[in-house]
Amino acid sequence: MIAVLPGCKSRTDSAHTQKVRIEKKDKKFTLYRNGKPFEIRGASGYSHFKTLKNCGGNTVRIWDTTGLQTILDSAVANDIAVVVGLPVRHSEDLAFYNDPEKVKKQYLAFSRLINRHKHNPAILMWCVGNELTFPVKFSYQPFYQAFNNLTDMIHRDDPNHPVTTTILNFNQKYIANMMLRCDIDLISFNIFGKLPQLRQDLEDFSWFWDGPYMLLEWGINGPWPGTEQTAWSAYLEDTSWKKAEIYRERYQRDMPLKDPRFLGASVFFWGNKQETTDTWFSLFDENGAASEVVGTMEYLWKGKMPATHYPDISFMLLDEKGGSDNIMLDPREVVSARIVMPESSGDFDKIQWKVCKEDWYKQNNENSTRRLPALPNVVVSEEGLQATVTAPAEEGPYRLFATVYADNGTYATCNTPFYVVGK
Structure with missing residues (x-):
């Protein structure tokens, strides 16, 4: 007989001395940081922390631990919390997870890193992997064992910070497998074009899972199937002016801001990156200039129009x-x-x-x-x-x-x- 778990395995019954914890009261989940409610107004990226703070943001999400100490130092200096990504091997890499020595090496590396940084005041939580899949097949048992060993280690060695992982979009099968086979404190989604249907997806599956969640990546549609293309399959990119409009509309219309399970979201991408172009997702140029989406996020976070004026292209x-x-x-x-x-x-x-x-x-x-x-x-x-x-x-x-x-x-x-x- 399989027991259906109504939510993530929240540690709300632990002592309230945790630096960061998730509490549930009257069906509402609240994230607490240093004893105070903390609503995540986040950005996904590695830089521009001062601008993020000035715009009303308070959290940054990173994907790996390269240069982690420098990132944490900058976050502390700008009063920014950090969701630290642990870049574990993808669950599909069964050759890796069927090699005990490689799995042990990964485990020990993350154990050393977590114990080295767990007392840093900038850390908000740990995110194990990015856009992992959680299949039901028995052949993935070595992955589940390695994943659970990592989350168990984090819960044991650092009970002060919750543990999450991200999946791409809302996926009932993956969520069910996580609830039945894993031990995490909340689920995180990377979601773009399917954000408008998230509320309905959450409601439809609430009979099985009604735990806390956050969005660690959200934004405009990317250069992928479903986006308009030319005859030779080059994706058409919107102007920065149009992008700002889409970010605003999706946040105001589609973000589940009033959902008592929702802990916050991180806009993508707070920095400059190449993905088909160097402008598609970038909210800054390579020299640090800011696009209109930065001003849009300031408006959405602060509730008033920014003083900074941004140029527009029709x-x-x-x-x-x-x-x-x-x-x-x-x-x-x-x-x-x-x-x-x-x-x-x-x-x-x-x-x-x-x-x-x-x-x-x-x-x-x-x-x-x-x-x-x-x-x-x-x-x-x-x-x-x-x-x-x-x-x-x-x-x-x-x-x-x-x-x-x-x-x-x-x-x-x-x-x-x-x-x-x-x-």
Whole structure:
């Protein structure tokens, strides 16, 4: 007979001396930090902690432990709590989990790290793995054993900080397996395009699981199936202005803010990263300039409009066509490009134009994180909101980028894919 567990194995019956704990009262879960209720207003990333604090954020989520001490020092200096990710091997790597020596090495490494850092005041909780799968098959038992050994060790060695893990989207099968086979304090979701249906998913499965949860990644739709593409499968990226609108709408309309089980969320990505482009998820550029989404999050966290003004881009045209028009150019064809900005955008300092090859490189089915260089001698002239571009000589897919910078450290972005057809 299988016992159905109504929620995660909360340690609310333990002494209230824990630095961080989750308590349940009248069906409401509350996260306490240093004796006070703590609502997570978080960001996923490794940097810009001061800006996060100034915007009203209080938590950062990281995925691994590289440079952990430096990150914790910065978090302490800016009064930011940290959800520390422990990068365990993915559950699908059965060759790893069937090797006792490798599993033991992973266990000992995390044991040393946790015992080294567990007293740091910045730590909020530990997150074991990222987007793990929790299959029901018996062949995954070595993974479950290794996972449970890690969570048991953390609960034993560091009872002051809860333990979580993340799954991609809401997955009833994975949640059921976690509840029946694992011991964690709360479940975390990485969720983007399926955020609008999260409330219904939670309600539909509450008969089985009604424990606490948080979102460790949320944001706009990414460069993946379901997002609009060109004829050659290049994903179309929204302008930064449109992205800010989507972040605001999803937070206000879809975030389960009033759910008594909800402990908070971390917006993705608080920093700069390459994923198909270096602008798709990045809320900052590589030099630290802030996009409009940063101001949007300040508004959502603080409840008032930020004093900082951000430039806006309505759309870009290349050869008087948009990205959905499947722009085909001849090698070395000279075409004009322009961006359209709303009147409310105000003054700007400069516009940077560049052309890059389409980033289709993947390793182990993971997107490249290496920023592609701008091609030389492609943007031949610039004037105002316009530029003249010479198509590359080599056949293939490319993108034209325009970045508008204001003199207050903010920027706006847009890009358009095009294809050079060989002769």
